[in-house]
Amino acid sequence: MASNNPAPQALYVPNDNDSFGFGGDGGGETWDEWNPTEDSVRPVRGRHRVAKQRGGLARSSTVLGVGVIAAVGAGGIATAEGKAPVSISLPDLPASVTDHLPEAIKADIAPDSSDTETNAAPLSTSGLTTAASGQGTTDAGETLRARILQQAEQQQAGADAEAKALAQKAAADKAAAEAKAKQDAAAKKEAAAKKKAAEEAAKKAEAERLAKLAASYSLPVSSYTLTSHFGDAGSMWSSGYHTGLDFAAPTGTPIKAVHSGTVKSAGWSGSYGYRTVLTLDDGTELWFCHQSSLNVSAGQKVTTGDVIGRVGATGNVTGPHLHLEVHPSGGDAIDPMAWLQARGINP
Incomplete structure:
Protein backbone atom coordinates (compact mmCIF):
# COMPACT_ATOMS: atom_id res chain seq x y z
CA MET A 1 0.00 0.00 0.00
CA PRO A 122 33.87 44.05 -21.21
CA LEU A 123 30.27 44.59 -20.24
CA SER A 124 29.29 44.40 -23.91
CA THR A 125 30.65 42.70 -27.00
CA SER A 126 28.61 44.90 -29.34
CA GLY A 127 30.68 45.89 -32.33
CA LEU A 128 32.99 42.87 -32.19
CA THR A 129 33.53 41.23 -35.56
CA THR A 130 34.15 37.54 -36.18
CA ALA A 131 37.72 38.33 -37.24
CA ALA A 132 38.34 40.34 -34.04
CA SER A 133 36.93 37.57 -31.86
CA GLY A 134 39.09 35.02 -33.68
CA GLN A 135 42.15 37.13 -32.87
CA GLY A 136 41.30 37.11 -29.17
CA THR A 137 39.88 40.64 -29.01
CA THR A 138 37.08 40.92 -26.45
CA ASP A 139 36.99 44.69 -25.89
CA ALA A 140 34.35 46.32 -28.10
CA GLY A 141 35.75 49.79 -27.37
CA GLU A 142 39.23 48.78 -28.42
CA THR A 143 37.79 47.17 -31.53
CA LEU A 144 35.87 50.35 -32.35
CA ARG A 145 39.00 52.42 -31.80
CA ALA A 146 40.97 50.13 -34.10
CA ARG A 147 38.27 50.37 -36.76
CA ILE A 148 38.21 54.19 -36.50
CA LEU A 149 42.01 54.31 -36.82
CA GLN A 150 41.84 51.95 -39.79
CA GLN A 151 39.19 54.09 -41.49
CA ALA A 152 41.24 57.22 -40.78
CA GLU A 153 44.30 55.57 -42.32
CA GLN A 154 42.25 54.53 -45.35
CA GLN A 155 40.87 58.07 -45.74
CA GLN A 156 44.36 59.53 -45.40
CA ALA A 157 45.66 57.05 -47.96
CA GLY A 158 42.81 58.03 -50.29
CA ALA A 159 43.55 61.73 -49.79
CA ASP A 160 47.26 61.13 -50.45
CA ALA A 161 46.42 59.15 -53.58
CA GLU A 162 44.10 61.92 -54.80
CA ALA A 163 46.72 64.59 -54.10
CA LYS A 164 49.30 62.51 -55.94
CA ALA A 165 46.95 62.06 -58.88
CA LEU A 166 46.29 65.82 -58.99
CA ALA A 167 50.01 66.54 -58.85
CA GLN A 168 50.65 64.07 -61.66
CA LYS A 169 47.84 65.61 -63.73
CA ALA A 170 49.22 69.13 -63.12
CA ALA A 171 52.70 67.96 -64.14
CA ALA A 172 51.28 66.30 -67.25
CA ASP A 173 49.30 69.44 -68.16
CA LYS A 174 52.39 71.59 -67.65
CA ALA A 175 54.49 69.26 -69.79
CA ALA A 176 51.79 69.26 -72.48
CA ALA A 177 51.61 73.08 -72.41
CA GLU A 178 55.39 73.37 -72.67
CA ALA A 179 55.45 70.85 -75.52
CA LYS A 180 52.67 72.76 -77.31
CA ALA A 181 54.50 76.06 -76.80
CA LYS A 182 57.68 74.57 -78.26
CA GLN A 183 55.69 73.09 -81.13
CA ASP A 184 53.99 76.44 -81.82
CA ALA A 185 57.34 78.24 -81.70
CA ALA A 186 58.84 75.71 -84.09
CA ALA A 187 55.83 76.01 -86.41
CA LYS A 188 56.06 79.81 -86.30
CA LYS A 189 59.75 79.71 -87.05
CA GLU A 190 59.17 77.27 -89.88
CA ALA A 191 56.37 79.46 -91.27
CA ALA A 192 58.64 82.51 -91.13
CA ALA A 193 61.39 80.59 -92.90
CA LYS A 194 58.94 79.44 -95.56
CA LYS A 195 57.63 82.98 -96.00
CA LYS A 196 61.15 84.35 -96.35
CA ALA A 197 62.05 81.61 -98.82
CA ALA A 198 58.85 82.32 -100.78
CA GLU A 199 59.64 86.04 -100.87
CA GLU A 200 63.16 85.37 -102.00
CA ALA A 201 61.88 82.96 -104.62
CA ALA A 202 59.35 85.55 -105.79
CA LYS A 203 62.05 88.20 -106.03
CA LYS A 204 64.24 85.82 -107.96
CA ALA A 205 61.41 84.89 -110.28
CA GLU A 206 60.59 88.55 -110.84
CA ALA A 207 64.21 89.28 -111.57
CA GLU A 208 64.30 86.43 -114.05
CA ARG A 209 61.06 87.65 -115.61
CA LEU A 210 62.39 91.18 -115.91
CA ALA A 211 65.62 89.87 -117.35
CA LYS A 212 63.67 87.95 -119.88
CA LEU A 213 61.53 90.95 -120.66
CA ALA A 214 64.58 93.14 -120.89
CA ALA A 215 65.87 90.81 -123.52
CA SER A 216 62.68 91.40 -125.47
CA TYR A 217 62.40 95.17 -124.71
CA SER A 218 64.83 97.98 -125.43
CA LEU A 219 65.17 101.73 -125.04
CA PRO A 220 63.92 103.73 -128.01
CA VAL A 221 67.24 105.62 -128.38
CA SER A 222 70.78 104.76 -127.37
CA SER A 223 72.09 108.20 -126.40
CA TYR A 224 69.66 110.73 -124.89
CA THR A 225 68.81 113.13 -122.06
CA LEU A 226 65.46 113.09 -120.28
CA THR A 227 64.08 116.61 -120.41
CA SER A 228 60.39 116.28 -119.50
CA HIS A 229 58.49 113.62 -117.49
CA PHE A 230 54.92 112.45 -117.43
CA GLY A 231 52.63 114.87 -115.51
CA ASP A 232 54.80 117.95 -115.73
CA ALA A 233 52.61 121.08 -115.89
CA GLY A 234 53.07 123.73 -118.59
CA SER A 235 51.21 126.04 -120.98
CA MET A 236 52.99 124.57 -123.95
CA TRP A 237 50.87 121.42 -123.70
CA SER A 238 47.27 121.61 -124.75
CA SER A 239 46.12 119.43 -121.89
CA GLY A 240 47.97 121.61 -119.38
CA TYR A 241 50.43 118.85 -118.43
CA HIS A 242 52.93 116.62 -120.17
CA THR A 243 51.49 113.29 -121.32
CA GLY A 244 54.71 111.47 -122.20
CA LEU A 245 58.47 111.12 -121.64
CA ASP A 246 60.92 113.22 -123.69
CA PHE A 247 64.28 111.80 -124.84
CA ALA A 248 66.34 114.74 -126.12
CA ALA A 249 68.82 113.65 -128.78
CA PRO A 250 70.41 115.11 -131.94
CA THR A 251 68.29 115.18 -135.05
CA GLY A 252 68.64 111.97 -137.11
CA THR A 253 69.34 109.73 -134.06
CA PRO A 254 67.81 106.29 -134.86
CA ILE A 255 64.51 105.46 -133.12
CA LYS A 256 64.08 101.75 -132.31
CA ALA A 257 61.01 99.63 -131.73
CA VAL A 258 60.74 99.10 -127.94
CA HIS A 259 59.03 95.74 -128.46
CA SER A 260 57.70 93.52 -131.21
CA GLY A 261 54.38 94.58 -132.68
CA THR A 262 52.46 95.83 -135.67
CA VAL A 263 52.60 99.37 -137.03
CA LYS A 264 49.10 100.82 -136.69
CA SER A 265 49.86 104.14 -138.34
CA ALA A 266 52.83 106.22 -139.52
CA GLY A 267 52.45 109.87 -140.70
CA TRP A 268 51.79 113.47 -139.79
CA SER A 269 49.75 114.13 -136.60
CA GLY A 270 49.44 117.90 -136.00
CA SER A 271 51.23 119.08 -132.82
CA TYR A 272 52.90 115.61 -132.56
CA GLY A 273 54.64 116.16 -135.90
CA TYR A 274 55.56 112.92 -137.63
CA ARG A 275 54.25 110.09 -135.47
CA THR A 276 54.43 106.27 -135.57
CA VAL A 277 51.88 104.22 -133.58
CA LEU A 278 53.06 100.68 -132.75
CA THR A 279 50.50 98.17 -131.40
CA LEU A 280 51.94 95.39 -129.21
CA ASP A 281 50.51 91.90 -128.88
CA ASP A 282 48.67 92.81 -125.61
CA GLY A 283 46.95 95.79 -127.29
CA THR A 284 49.18 98.48 -125.81
CA GLU A 285 49.92 101.38 -128.17
CA LEU A 286 53.31 103.15 -128.22
CA TRP A 287 53.44 106.61 -129.78
CA PHE A 288 56.78 107.83 -131.23
CA CYS A 289 56.38 111.59 -131.98
CA HIS A 290 58.29 114.59 -133.48
CA GLN A 291 60.31 112.39 -135.91
CA SER A 292 62.28 113.91 -138.64
CA SER A 293 61.64 110.87 -140.89
CA LEU A 294 59.64 107.59 -140.90
CA ASN A 295 61.10 104.17 -141.75
CA VAL A 296 57.91 102.02 -141.50
CA SER A 297 54.35 102.05 -142.80
CA ALA A 298 50.96 100.94 -141.46
CA GLY A 299 50.46 97.16 -141.16
CA GLN A 300 54.16 96.43 -141.00
CA LYS A 301 55.46 93.90 -138.42
CA VAL A 302 58.53 94.91 -136.45
CA THR A 303 60.62 93.28 -133.72
CA THR A 304 62.48 94.64 -130.73
CA GLY A 305 65.34 96.95 -131.77
CA ASP A 306 64.14 97.54 -135.36
CA VAL A 307 64.68 101.15 -136.52
CA ILE A 308 61.32 102.71 -137.20
CA GLY A 309 62.32 106.43 -137.67
CA ARG A 310 64.69 109.31 -136.77
CA VAL A 311 64.73 111.94 -134.01
CA GLY A 312 63.45 115.33 -135.18
CA ALA A 313 61.76 118.59 -134.11
CA THR A 314 58.50 118.45 -136.04
CA GLY A 315 55.22 119.62 -134.49
CA ASN A 316 54.94 121.65 -131.31
CA VAL A 317 58.50 121.49 -130.00
CA THR A 318 61.32 123.65 -128.69
CA GLY A 319 64.12 121.39 -129.90
CA PRO A 320 64.87 117.94 -131.35
CA HIS A 321 63.70 115.06 -129.13
CA LEU A 322 61.61 111.90 -129.12
CA HIS A 323 58.27 112.24 -127.35
CA LEU A 324 57.16 108.72 -126.20
CA GLU A 325 53.62 107.98 -124.99
CA VAL A 326 52.14 104.68 -123.70
CA HIS A 327 48.37 103.93 -124.10
CA PRO A 328 47.29 100.56 -122.63
CA SER A 329 44.64 98.99 -124.89
CA GLY A 330 44.60 102.24 -126.89
CA GLY A 331 43.13 104.23 -123.96
CA ASP A 332 44.46 107.14 -121.89
CA ALA A 333 48.18 107.73 -121.57
CA ILE A 334 50.14 106.45 -118.54
CA ASP A 335 53.64 107.16 -117.26
CA PRO A 336 56.12 105.68 -119.75
CA MET A 337 58.86 105.60 -117.09
CA ALA A 338 56.89 103.20 -114.84
CA TRP A 339 55.81 101.10 -117.78
CA LEU A 340 59.43 100.66 -119.02
CA GLN A 341 60.71 99.91 -115.52
CA ALA A 342 58.08 97.23 -115.03
CA ARG A 343 59.62 95.52 -118.03
CA GLY A 344 63.20 95.72 -116.84
CA ILE A 345 64.10 98.91 -118.70
CA ASN A 346 65.47 101.82 -116.67
CA PRO A 347 65.66 105.01 -118.78
Whole structure:
Protein backbone atom coordinates (compact mmCIF):
# COMPACT_ATOMS: atom_id res chain seq x y z
CA MET A 1 0.00 0.00 0.00
CA ALA A 2 1.42 3.35 -1.00
CA SER A 3 2.18 5.90 1.56
CA ASN A 4 2.72 9.57 1.36
CA ASN A 5 6.26 10.85 1.66
CA PRO A 6 6.91 12.74 4.85
CA ALA A 7 6.73 16.49 4.55
CA PRO A 8 10.15 18.09 4.22
CA GLN A 9 11.52 19.78 7.23
CA ALA A 10 11.76 23.52 7.10
CA LEU A 11 15.19 24.98 7.02
CA TYR A 12 16.34 26.41 10.30
CA VAL A 13 16.03 30.15 10.51
CA PRO A 14 18.58 31.73 12.79
CA ASN A 15 17.45 34.00 15.60
CA ASP A 16 19.13 36.59 17.66
CA ASN A 17 20.28 34.03 20.25
CA ASP A 18 22.29 31.92 17.83
CA SER A 19 26.03 32.47 18.00
CA PHE A 20 27.17 30.21 15.13
CA GLY A 21 29.81 28.58 17.27
CA PHE A 22 31.38 31.78 18.48
CA GLY A 23 29.73 31.71 21.88
CA GLY A 24 26.99 33.91 23.21
CA ASP A 25 24.33 34.34 25.80
CA GLY A 26 21.50 32.90 23.83
CA GLY A 27 22.08 29.36 24.94
CA GLY A 28 22.11 28.08 21.41
CA GLU A 29 24.03 25.15 20.08
CA THR A 30 27.84 25.30 19.91
CA TRP A 31 29.51 24.97 16.48
CA ASP A 32 33.07 24.09 15.62
CA GLU A 33 35.19 27.04 14.56
CA TRP A 34 35.43 27.48 10.78
CA ASN A 35 38.99 28.25 9.88
CA PRO A 36 39.33 28.12 6.08
CA THR A 37 42.76 27.39 4.60
CA GLU A 38 44.28 27.60 1.08
CA ASP A 39 43.77 23.86 0.59
CA SER A 40 40.19 23.86 1.73
CA VAL A 41 39.03 26.87 -0.22
CA ARG A 42 39.77 27.44 -3.95
CA PRO A 43 39.33 30.83 -5.51
CA VAL A 44 36.54 30.92 -8.04
CA ARG A 45 36.75 33.20 -11.02
CA GLY A 46 34.17 35.89 -10.92
CA ARG A 47 33.29 38.87 -8.92
CA HIS A 48 33.24 37.18 -5.49
CA ARG A 49 35.26 34.50 -3.76
CA VAL A 50 33.19 31.99 -1.84
CA ALA A 51 34.69 29.76 0.87
CA LYS A 52 33.74 26.12 1.29
CA GLN A 53 32.12 25.12 4.64
CA ARG A 54 34.00 22.32 6.32
CA GLY A 55 31.63 21.59 9.20
CA GLY A 56 28.06 20.44 9.29
CA LEU A 57 25.17 22.11 7.58
CA ALA A 58 24.47 25.61 8.84
CA ARG A 59 21.11 26.38 10.20
CA SER A 60 20.98 29.60 8.20
CA SER A 61 19.62 29.27 4.69
CA THR A 62 22.05 31.91 3.55
CA VAL A 63 25.09 30.03 4.78
CA LEU A 64 23.72 26.83 3.30
CA GLY A 65 23.22 28.46 -0.05
CA VAL A 66 26.72 29.92 -0.07
CA GLY A 67 28.23 26.59 0.90
CA VAL A 68 26.34 24.70 -1.75
CA ILE A 69 27.39 27.17 -4.43
CA ALA A 70 30.99 26.98 -3.27
CA ALA A 71 30.86 23.19 -3.24
CA VAL A 72 29.35 23.06 -6.70
CA GLY A 73 31.96 25.51 -7.96
CA ALA A 74 34.79 23.58 -6.37
CA GLY A 75 33.46 20.33 -7.67
CA GLY A 76 33.08 21.75 -11.12
CA ILE A 77 36.65 22.95 -11.05
CA ALA A 78 37.82 19.62 -9.71
CA THR A 79 36.10 17.68 -12.49
CA ALA A 80 37.28 20.15 -15.14
CA GLU A 81 40.97 19.77 -14.62
CA GLY A 82 42.80 20.12 -17.90
CA LYS A 83 39.95 22.18 -19.36
CA ALA A 84 39.52 25.90 -19.69
CA PRO A 85 38.18 27.44 -16.47
CA VAL A 86 34.67 28.83 -16.41
CA SER A 87 34.03 32.16 -14.75
CA ILE A 88 31.26 32.34 -12.16
CA SER A 89 30.02 35.70 -10.98
CA LEU A 90 27.66 36.17 -8.05
CA PRO A 91 25.53 39.18 -7.37
CA ASP A 92 26.01 41.22 -4.24
CA LEU A 93 24.06 39.89 -1.25
CA PRO A 94 21.46 42.22 0.19
CA ALA A 95 22.26 44.05 3.44
CA SER A 96 19.40 42.23 5.23
CA VAL A 97 21.39 39.02 4.81
CA THR A 98 24.98 40.20 5.19
CA ASP A 99 24.15 42.05 8.41
CA HIS A 100 23.52 38.70 10.16
CA LEU A 101 26.78 37.08 8.92
CA PRO A 102 29.94 36.89 11.03
CA GLU A 103 32.78 39.23 10.15
CA ALA A 104 34.95 36.35 8.85
CA ILE A 105 32.30 35.35 6.33
CA LYS A 106 31.69 38.93 5.39
CA ALA A 107 35.39 39.32 4.67
CA ASP A 108 35.47 36.10 2.64
CA ILE A 109 32.57 37.01 0.39
CA ALA A 110 33.62 40.62 -0.04
CA PRO A 111 34.61 41.65 -3.61
CA ASP A 112 38.25 41.01 -4.42
CA SER A 113 39.71 43.94 -6.28
CA SER A 114 42.55 41.83 -7.64
CA ASP A 115 40.13 39.30 -9.10
CA THR A 116 38.04 42.06 -10.49
CA GLU A 117 41.01 43.67 -12.19
CA THR A 118 42.45 40.38 -13.37
CA ASN A 119 39.23 38.91 -14.72
CA ALA A 120 37.65 42.14 -15.85
CA ALA A 121 35.72 41.60 -19.04
CA PRO A 122 33.87 44.05 -21.21
CA LEU A 123 30.27 44.59 -20.24
CA SER A 124 29.29 44.40 -23.91
CA THR A 125 30.65 42.70 -27.00
CA SER A 126 28.61 44.90 -29.34
CA GLY A 127 30.68 45.89 -32.33
CA LEU A 128 32.99 42.87 -32.19
CA THR A 129 33.53 41.23 -35.56
CA THR A 130 34.15 37.54 -36.18
CA ALA A 131 37.72 38.33 -37.24
CA ALA A 132 38.34 40.34 -34.04
CA SER A 133 36.93 37.57 -31.86
CA GLY A 134 39.09 35.02 -33.68
CA GLN A 135 42.15 37.13 -32.87
CA GLY A 136 41.30 37.11 -29.17
CA THR A 137 39.88 40.64 -29.01
CA THR A 138 37.08 40.92 -26.45
CA ASP A 139 36.99 44.69 -25.89
CA ALA A 140 34.35 46.32 -28.10
CA GLY A 141 35.75 49.79 -27.37
CA GLU A 142 39.23 48.78 -28.42
CA THR A 143 37.79 47.17 -31.53
CA LEU A 144 35.87 50.35 -32.35
CA ARG A 145 39.00 52.42 -31.80
CA ALA A 146 40.97 50.13 -34.10
CA ARG A 147 38.27 50.37 -36.76
CA ILE A 148 38.21 54.19 -36.50
CA LEU A 149 42.01 54.31 -36.82
CA GLN A 150 41.84 51.95 -39.79
CA GLN A 151 39.19 54.09 -41.49
CA ALA A 152 41.24 57.22 -40.78
CA GLU A 153 44.30 55.57 -42.32
CA GLN A 154 42.25 54.53 -45.35
CA GLN A 155 40.87 58.07 -45.74
CA GLN A 156 44.36 59.53 -45.40
CA ALA A 157 45.66 57.05 -47.96
CA GLY A 158 42.81 58.03 -50.29
CA ALA A 159 43.55 61.73 -49.79
CA ASP A 160 47.26 61.13 -50.45
CA ALA A 161 46.42 59.15 -53.58
CA GLU A 162 44.10 61.92 -54.80
CA ALA A 163 46.72 64.59 -54.10
CA LYS A 164 49.30 62.51 -55.94
CA ALA A 165 46.95 62.06 -58.88
CA LEU A 166 46.29 65.82 -58.99
CA ALA A 167 50.01 66.54 -58.85
CA GLN A 168 50.65 64.07 -61.66
CA LYS A 169 47.84 65.61 -63.73
CA ALA A 170 49.22 69.13 -63.12
CA ALA A 171 52.70 67.96 -64.14
CA ALA A 172 51.28 66.30 -67.25
CA ASP A 173 49.30 69.44 -68.16
CA LYS A 174 52.39 71.59 -67.65
CA ALA A 175 54.49 69.26 -69.79
CA ALA A 176 51.79 69.26 -72.48
CA ALA A 177 51.61 73.08 -72.41
CA GLU A 178 55.39 73.37 -72.67
CA ALA A 179 55.45 70.85 -75.52
CA LYS A 180 52.67 72.76 -77.31
CA ALA A 181 54.50 76.06 -76.80
CA LYS A 182 57.68 74.57 -78.26
CA GLN A 183 55.69 73.09 -81.13
CA ASP A 184 53.99 76.44 -81.82
CA ALA A 185 57.34 78.24 -81.70
CA ALA A 186 58.84 75.71 -84.09
CA ALA A 187 55.83 76.01 -86.41
CA LYS A 188 56.06 79.81 -86.30
CA LYS A 189 59.75 79.71 -87.05
CA GLU A 190 59.17 77.27 -89.88
CA ALA A 191 56.37 79.46 -91.27
CA ALA A 192 58.64 82.51 -91.13
CA ALA A 193 61.39 80.59 -92.90
CA LYS A 194 58.94 79.44 -95.56
CA LYS A 195 57.63 82.98 -96.00
CA LYS A 196 61.15 84.35 -96.35
CA ALA A 197 62.05 81.61 -98.82
CA ALA A 198 58.85 82.32 -100.78
CA GLU A 199 59.64 86.04 -100.87
CA GLU A 200 63.16 85.37 -102.00
CA ALA A 201 61.88 82.96 -104.62
CA ALA A 202 59.35 85.55 -105.79
CA LYS A 203 62.05 88.20 -106.03
CA LYS A 204 64.24 85.82 -107.96
CA ALA A 205 61.41 84.89 -110.28
CA GLU A 206 60.59 88.55 -110.84
CA ALA A 207 64.21 89.28 -111.57
CA GLU A 208 64.30 86.43 -114.05
CA ARG A 209 61.06 87.65 -115.61
CA LEU A 210 62.39 91.18 -115.91
CA ALA A 211 65.62 89.87 -117.35
CA LYS A 212 63.67 87.95 -119.88
CA LEU A 213 61.53 90.95 -120.66
CA ALA A 214 64.58 93.14 -120.89
CA ALA A 215 65.87 90.81 -123.52
CA SER A 216 62.68 91.40 -125.47
CA TYR A 217 62.40 95.17 -124.71
CA SER A 218 64.83 97.98 -125.43
CA LEU A 219 65.17 101.73 -125.04
CA PRO A 220 63.92 103.73 -128.01
CA VAL A 221 67.24 105.62 -128.38
CA SER A 222 70.78 104.76 -127.37
CA SER A 223 72.09 108.20 -126.40
CA TYR A 224 69.66 110.73 -124.89
CA THR A 225 68.81 113.13 -122.06
CA LEU A 226 65.46 113.09 -120.28
CA THR A 227 64.08 116.61 -120.41
CA SER A 228 60.39 116.28 -119.50
CA HIS A 229 58.49 113.62 -117.49
CA PHE A 230 54.92 112.45 -117.43
CA GLY A 231 52.63 114.87 -115.51
CA ASP A 232 54.80 117.95 -115.73
CA ALA A 233 52.61 121.08 -115.89
CA GLY A 234 53.07 123.73 -118.59
CA SER A 235 51.21 126.04 -120.98
CA MET A 236 52.99 124.57 -123.95
CA TRP A 237 50.87 121.42 -123.70
CA SER A 238 47.27 121.61 -124.75
CA SER A 239 46.12 119.43 -121.89
CA GLY A 240 47.97 121.61 -119.38
CA TYR A 241 50.43 118.85 -118.43
CA HIS A 242 52.93 116.62 -120.17
CA THR A 243 51.49 113.29 -121.32
CA GLY A 244 54.71 111.47 -122.20
CA LEU A 245 58.47 111.12 -121.64
CA ASP A 246 60.92 113.22 -123.69
CA PHE A 247 64.28 111.80 -124.84
CA ALA A 248 66.34 114.74 -126.12
CA ALA A 249 68.82 113.65 -128.78
CA PRO A 250 70.41 115.11 -131.94
CA THR A 251 68.29 115.18 -135.05
CA GLY A 252 68.64 111.97 -137.11
CA THR A 253 69.34 109.73 -134.06
CA PRO A 254 67.81 106.29 -134.86
CA ILE A 255 64.51 105.46 -133.12
CA LYS A 256 64.08 101.75 -132.31
CA ALA A 257 61.01 99.63 -131.73
CA VAL A 258 60.74 99.10 -127.94
CA HIS A 259 59.03 95.74 -128.46
CA SER A 260 57.70 93.52 -131.21
CA GLY A 261 54.38 94.58 -132.68
CA THR A 262 52.46 95.83 -135.67
CA VAL A 263 52.60 99.37 -137.03
CA LYS A 264 49.10 100.82 -136.69
CA SER A 265 49.86 104.14 -138.34
CA ALA A 266 52.83 106.22 -139.52
CA GLY A 267 52.45 109.87 -140.70
CA TRP A 268 51.79 113.47 -139.79
CA SER A 269 49.75 114.13 -136.60
CA GLY A 270 49.44 117.90 -136.00
CA SER A 271 51.23 119.08 -132.82
CA TYR A 272 52.90 115.61 -132.56
CA GLY A 273 54.64 116.16 -135.90
CA TYR A 274 55.56 112.92 -137.63
CA ARG A 275 54.25 110.09 -135.47
CA THR A 276 54.43 106.27 -135.57
CA VAL A 277 51.88 104.22 -133.58
CA LEU A 278 53.06 100.68 -132.75
CA THR A 279 50.50 98.17 -131.40
CA LEU A 280 51.94 95.39 -129.21
CA ASP A 281 50.51 91.90 -128.88
CA ASP A 282 48.67 92.81 -125.61
CA GLY A 283 46.95 95.79 -127.29
CA THR A 284 49.18 98.48 -125.81
CA GLU A 285 49.92 101.38 -128.17
CA LEU A 286 53.31 103.15 -128.22
CA TRP A 287 53.44 106.61 -129.78
CA PHE A 288 56.78 107.83 -131.23
CA CYS A 289 56.38 111.59 -131.98
CA HIS A 290 58.29 114.59 -133.48
CA GLN A 291 60.31 112.39 -135.91
CA SER A 292 62.28 113.91 -138.64
CA SER A 293 61.64 110.87 -140.89
CA LEU A 294 59.64 107.59 -140.90
CA ASN A 295 61.10 104.17 -141.75
CA VAL A 296 57.91 102.02 -141.50
CA SER A 297 54.35 102.05 -142.80
CA ALA A 298 50.96 100.94 -141.46
CA GLY A 299 50.46 97.16 -141.16
CA GLN A 300 54.16 96.43 -141.00
CA LYS A 301 55.46 93.90 -138.42
CA VAL A 302 58.53 94.91 -136.45
CA THR A 303 60.62 93.28 -133.72
CA THR A 304 62.48 94.64 -130.73
CA GLY A 305 65.34 96.95 -131.77
CA ASP A 306 64.14 97.54 -135.36
CA VAL A 307 64.68 101.15 -136.52
CA ILE A 308 61.32 102.71 -137.20
CA GLY A 309 62.32 106.43 -137.67
CA ARG A 310 64.69 109.31 -136.77
CA VAL A 311 64.73 111.94 -134.01
CA GLY A 312 63.45 115.33 -135.18
CA ALA A 313 61.76 118.59 -134.11
CA THR A 314 58.50 118.45 -136.04
CA GLY A 315 55.22 119.62 -134.49
CA ASN A 316 54.94 121.65 -131.31
CA VAL A 317 58.50 121.49 -130.00
CA THR A 318 61.32 123.65 -128.69
CA GLY A 319 64.12 121.39 -129.90
CA PRO A 320 64.87 117.94 -131.35
CA HIS A 321 63.70 115.06 -129.13
CA LEU A 322 61.61 111.90 -129.12
CA HIS A 323 58.27 112.24 -127.35
CA LEU A 324 57.16 108.72 -126.20
CA GLU A 325 53.62 107.98 -124.99
CA VAL A 326 52.14 104.68 -123.70
CA HIS A 327 48.37 103.93 -124.10
CA PRO A 328 47.29 100.56 -122.63
CA SER A 329 44.64 98.99 -124.89
CA GLY A 330 44.60 102.24 -126.89
CA GLY A 331 43.13 104.23 -123.96
CA ASP A 332 44.46 107.14 -121.89
CA ALA A 333 48.18 107.73 -121.57
CA ILE A 334 50.14 106.45 -118.54
CA ASP A 335 53.64 107.16 -117.26
CA PRO A 336 56.12 105.68 -119.75
CA MET A 337 58.86 105.60 -117.09
CA ALA A 338 56.89 103.20 -114.84
CA TRP A 339 55.81 101.10 -117.78
CA LEU A 340 59.43 100.66 -119.02
CA GLN A 341 60.71 99.91 -115.52
CA ALA A 342 58.08 97.23 -115.03
CA ARG A 343 59.62 95.52 -118.03
CA GLY A 344 63.20 95.72 -116.84
CA ILE A 345 64.10 98.91 -118.70
CA ASN A 346 65.47 101.82 -116.67
CA PRO A 347 65.66 105.01 -118.78
